Amino acid sequence: MMNKKLKIVFAGTPKFAVQTLGALYKEGYEILLVLTQPDRKAGRGMNLKASPVKQMGEDLSLPIYQPEKLNDDIVQKKLLELNADILVVAAYGLIIPSEILDIFPKGAYNVHASLLPLWRGAAPIHRAIEAGDSKIGVTIMSVSSKLDAGDMIRKRSVNLGKDENTEDVTKYLSILGAELMVNVINDINNNKIPKLIKQNEGAATYANKIIKSEGKVIWRDVTSEQIIRKINAFNPFPGVSCFFRGKVIKIWKASIEDKIKINKPGSLWVNSEKSSLFLGTVDGTIELKEVQLAGKRKMTAKEFIFANEIENGESLS
Numbered sequence: 001m002m003n004k005k006l007k008i009v010f011a012g013t014p015k016f017a018v019q020t021l022g023a024l025y026k027e028g029y030e031i032l033l034v035l036t037q038p039d040r041k042a043g044r045g046m047n048l049k050a051s052p053v054k055q056m057g058e059d060l061s062l063p064i065y066q067p068e069k070l071n072d073d074i075v076q077k078k079l080l081e082l083n084a085d086i087l088v089v090a091a092y093g094l095i096i097p098s099e100i101l102d103i104f105p106k107g108a109y110n111v112h113a114s115l116l117p118l119w120r121g122a123a124p125i126h127r128a129i130e131a132g133d134s135k136i137g138v139t140i141m142s143v144s145s146k147l148d149a150g151d152m153i154r155k156r157s158v159n160l161g162k163d164e165n166t167e168d169v170t171k172y173l174s175i176l177g178a179e180l181m182v183n184v185i186n187d188i189n190n191n192k193i194p195k196l197i198k199q200n201e202g203a204a205t206y207a208n209k210i211i212k213s214e215g216k217v218i219w220r221d222v223t224s225e226q227i228i229r230k231i232n233a234f235n236p237f238p239g240v241s242c243f244f245r246g247k248v249i250k251i252w253k254a255s256i257e258d259k260i261k262i263n264k265p266g267s268l269w270v271n272s273e274k275s276s277l278f279l280g281t282v283d284g285t286i287e288l289k290e291v292q293l294a295g296k297r298k299m300t301a302k303e304f305i306f307a308n309e310i311e312n313g314e315s316l317s
Helices: 015-027 052-059 073-082 124-131 166-189 224-233 301-308
Strands: 007-012 030-035 040-042 047-049 086-090 108-112 135-142 152-159 240-244 247-257 268-270 277-281 284-293
Touching (some): 007 073, 015 052, 015 086, 124 135, 224 240, 224 247, 224 284
Parallel strands (some): 007 030
Antiparallel strands (some): 108 135, 268 277, 277 284
8 A cells, every 4th residue: 555645643533534544545644653542341241342433443553642632741742743734633532732733744634524613523413403503514724722613724614404313414424524534634644734714703603522311301390392302303312311110211213293292292192003103292202113211122112112112102211
């Protein structure tokens, strides 16, 4: 494989970042080091699990480095000794101090999954879906020591469908972001100076990290549209949850139903064919399409109705 002139340090952690790492490698750039967050405990057994970026880096036989923090003399010395040209960042998860940014003579560039200055922060896709945004996208920007506040270089938007969830959107934005980043790095490699555009600080919004408790639903407090947005935003994590017959149940897919009226929020209604399941909200009705009881697999509404012999008037709490 023929290497390009630029030598890269890549910093990223989740699935979203994998496409960008793979695209740069495929393009022929020499990736001197992959920075990713330390292995974390996950799953029922709470075993240590490598990040998706670490897994990709190992598959490509790239050197991996997983410091707990970056404001450390040892970390900075290691990066300085690499003599890399450029830093590429994709959802790394740590603020990069100016002492590290100054190491790279060709600059540091980040791919962020929002139309900046909207949705700076940890969960831009989740928050855009939850808020009901009509468009979503990716932005390539120069990295600054302030969270997602660097000058913008390139941006691309796509329409956000009402039924799209975070998992689906993450997949196609990761591909879009990788394409844009490769274009920017290619330009820099060809000695084209990026045009930098300042962000409008007055328009900035923040995408706070998702916490598990946000997935809990109290039916008297949410409209049909709000709950559909939340279901889509929190799929695959943490899921929207409530209780059915004293057990936790998660709702993975649902849609607004305009023809059926259920007056009591949280009340269930089954159609005569026992193929569809409906739920009352404060302003109408939604149709539940995929649910999951604690300890069970995901089920379609029909499977759930027959497995649990659902009666009209039962409720989710």
